[in-house]
Amino acid sequence: MAGVGVAAVSATALAVPAATTATLLAAAWIGSLLPDADRAGSRVYRRTRVERRVPLARLAGWLLRLPLRPLVLLRHRGITHSLVACAAVALATWALVGLADADLGVAAGAGMAIGYGAHVLADACTPAGVPLWAPLSSKPTWMLPAWARIKTGSAREFVVATALTGALVSATFLL
Incomplete structure (x- = not known):
């Protein structure tokens, strides 16, 4: 939610074209799911509604998720939750999408x-x-002091x- 929201605010503030905005938001959505690819039951492995209804989409989803499967062998909240992984995934996305369209590659990487x-x-x-x-x-890193940390799944979250x-x-509507 936070990643897609920040991407939407950024796209609005920069007044980028519609195709660039769509690419930015789609990549932010996928990027927000990827750190949990180290957990077998995470959302990134679940089929979307379209995949459940359209056999070709089901096949495409299965093929796209295939390279992620070995990540379930890693410890949860390990290397997939690091700045190195974030940079590597962003650079790979920029490079791969950039092969098709340089401008959209930048938006996808961002x-x-x-x-x-x-x-x-x-x-x-x-x-x-x-x-x-x-x-x-x-060593774990925290963004909040111990008393302010938010338990996942809690009412406070x-x-x-x-x-x-x-x-x-x-912010999106005010810009």
């Missing part, structure tokens, strides 16, 4: 960095923290997410 980074920073606000500097260090969503929607 969106991926925004979505992935927002997920990692949000997880750094939880009691577990994240190994932000992995593989250089596996819902309140913070609702407030953040409201702020991002307001």
Whole structure:
């Protein structure tokens, strides 16, 4: 939610064309799911409604997820929750999409960095923290002091997410 919201505010503030905005938002959405690819039941592995109804989309989704499957062998909130992983995924996205269209490659890379980074920073606000500097260090990093950390799935997380969503929607319409 945070990554897509920040991407939407950014696109609105920069007044980018519709195709660029769509690419930025789609990449931010996918990027926000990728850090949890190290967990077998995570949202990134679930079929979308379109995939459930359209056999060709089901096949495409399966093929696109195939390279992610080995990540489930990694420890959850390990290297996939680091700045190195965020940079690597953003650069790979920029390069791959840039082969088809250079301008959209930049938007896709930026969106991926925004979505992935927002997920990692949000997880750094939880009691577990994240190994932000992995593989250089596996020591957890937190963005909040111990008393303010938000447990995943708690009512407090819902309140913070609702407030953040409201702020991002307001900012998008005010720009």
